[in-house]
Amino acid sequence: MASKKNGSPNLDATLEAFVYLYAESRRVTRAVAEQYGLTGSQLLVLKMLEPVSELSLSALSEGIRAKNSTVTGIIDRMERDGVVVRKRSDEDRRVVNLTLTAKGKKLAAAVKVDPMHLFRALLEDLPESDAAELERIMTHLARRVRDFIDESEAGGAKDLGSDPRLARLFATERGRTP
Amino acid sequence: MASKKNGSPNLDATLEAFVYLYAESRRVTRAVAEQYGLTGSQLLVLKMLEPVSELSLSALSEGIRAKNSTVTGIIDRMERDGVVVRKRSDEDRRVVNLTLTAKGKKLAAAVKVDPMHLFRALLEDLPESDAAELERIMTHLARRVRDFIDESEAGGAKDLGSDPRLARLFATERGRTP
DNA sequence: GCTAGATACTTCGTACGCTAAAGGTTCTCC
DNA sequence: GGAGAACCTTTAGCGTACGAAGTATCTAGC
Numbered sequence: 001m002a003s004k005k006n007g008s009p010n011l012d013a014t015l016e017a018f019v020y021l022y023a024e025s026r027r028v029t030r031a032v033a034e035q036y037g038l039t040g041s042q043l044l045v046l047k048m049l050e051p052v053s054e055l056s057l058s059a060l061s062e063g064i065r066a067k068n069s070t071v072t073g074i075i076d077r078m079e080r081d082g083v084v085v086r087k088r089s090d091e092d093r094r095v096v097n098l099t100l101t102a103k104g105k106k107l108a109a110a111v112k113v114d115p116m117h118l119f120r121a122l123l124e125d126l127p128e129s130d131a132a133e134l135e136r137i138m139t140h141l142a143r144r145v146r147d148f149i150d151e152s153e154a155g156g157a158k159d160l161g162s163d164p165r166l167a168r169l170f171a172t173e174r175g176r177t178p
Numbered sequence: 179m180a181s182k183k184n185g186s187p188n189l190d191a192t193l194e195a196f197v198y199l200y201a202e203s204r205r206v207t208r209a210v211a212e213q214y215g216l217t218g219s220q221l222l223v224l225k226m227l228e229p230v231s232e233l234s235l236s237a238l239s240e241g242i243r244a245k246n247s248t249v250t251g252i253i254d255r256m257e258r259d260g261v262v263v264r265k266r267s268d269e270d271r272r273v274v275n276l277t278l279t280a281k282g283k284k285l286a287a288a289v290k291v292d293p294m295h296l297f298r299a300l301l302e303d304l305p306e307s308d309a310a311e312l313e314r315i316m317t318h319l320a321r322r323v324r325d326f327i328d329e330s331e332a333g334g335a336k337d338l339g340s341d342p343r344l345a346r347l348f349a350t351e352r353g354r355t356p
Numbered sequence: 357g358c359t360a361g362a363t364a365c366t367t368c369g370t371a372c373g374c375t376a377a378a379g380g381t382t383c384t385c386c
Numbered sequence: 387g388g389a390g391a392a393c394c395t396t397t398a399g400c401g402t403a404c405g406a407a408g409t410a411t412c413t414a415g416c
Contacts, residue, residue, distance in 0.1 A: 030403095039372065058393065070374055072395060077372085094382045094393040125322075126315070133311045137304070144303075208374095217401065236364060248403050250366060255401075272364040272411045 036111055041066075041074050042083075043111065046100070049084065050108040054097040056089070083107060214289055219244075219252055220261075221289065224278070227262065228286040232275040234267070261285060 033043040041064065048063050049055055055063075061071045075098065078084040083104040089095035100108060123131060211221040219242065226241050227233055233241075239249045253276065256262040261282040267273035278286060301309055 041373075056393085066373080067375065068394060069376085069396080073373075076395095092383070092393085096394065123319075126319075130311075130315050130318075133308075134315045137308050137312045140308075141301075141304075219402070234364085244402085245404060246365060247367080247405080251402070254366095270364080270412070274365065 032111070036107060037081075038107075038111075042078055045074060045078065046083070046104065046108045046111070049098060049100050049104070054087070054099045057086075057096045057098060060098060078104075210289070214285060215259075216285075216289075220256055223252060223256065224261065224282065224286045224289070227276060227278050227282070232265070232277045235264075235274045235276060238276060256282075 029043065030040045033040050036043070038046065044064055045060065048060060057071055057075065058068060060075075061068050064071070066074075075084060075086065079086060082101055085099050085101055087097050087099060089097050123134070126134070207221065208218045211218050214221070216224065222242055223238065226238060235249055235253065236246060238253075239246050242249070244252075253262060253264065257264060260279055263277050263279055265275050265277060267275050301312070304312070
């Protein structure tokens, strides 16, 4: 059932499922965030700040994989809404630390969901052996991607799109049907 | 290695991997699209139009899970760039059908990559049994999410965020550590 | 045939995310 | 003390996204 006759599993089905889950997770995250007057990114930031006392803007940028200037804007709006406050660090006065306000903490506690909670609920319904398999495979995939990206960036190729290794990875030498 | 002592697999690791793959896939898609003067959404549209002779704007909207007014804008820009053309349907003159121009087709052929191609390459490197397992589990997950969403929407709950069933799914009754 | 309502799409207004480039402040290290 | 690095903000511009309102067209029901 999971394999095709010719012995190779149906990658397209896996990819399709992945794409679908990816698209739907965005929608759901957005819908949930909206209930609390937040955007998807803001919910993400809220949940990243919740467990820590404070976090620098750069650290946050890295966490949500966005540029500093993007995060500045997101934090501007969250500060305007009284959810978060900026505070200059005393150790290093270049650094801006972010903390949730009382309102922000209350909000974070009210949103009893991390962005991927729908999947968490579904994962918890999986047979245990499946969950174990999935964990093993997914973490393996993530590690491979991470290694690849790290390697790319260490090589100084800041523009991922023009990385020759990416081009190689993306080249359709296996001749998938067009 | 895949299970924790108490018998339940480590869902957090799976989720973390998923989130990571999700974020990275966005970045990579974007980077690849950029090489061809496209945005991520435009690449998606291109690849959706490539295999068909024409597609209505509504059908496309549904395909990429966006609203008509959003897609109108995306198509505006792609038409401006000479990649795609609009044509009123003859059967139903309300309908606008979309077709790739010669330039669009050439572009689609040049971008030998669907947005998830990085993952395809990685998946192809997986041991076959893993790929089979992953397919089974992922399609199962996707089916469950899809059923859930369909059911939600059939019930007339257009605002997903306020769907009581979602709220239930998202409720942290299992008491994850905050 | 004609009207009421549904459907397909566009337009408009608003907000957000994202980037590159340039600039201010502060730190570090020689 | 000075050069350069690190952290953050500002600015300008584009693309994405949505809801609400508007136009054109189709379909049912009378």
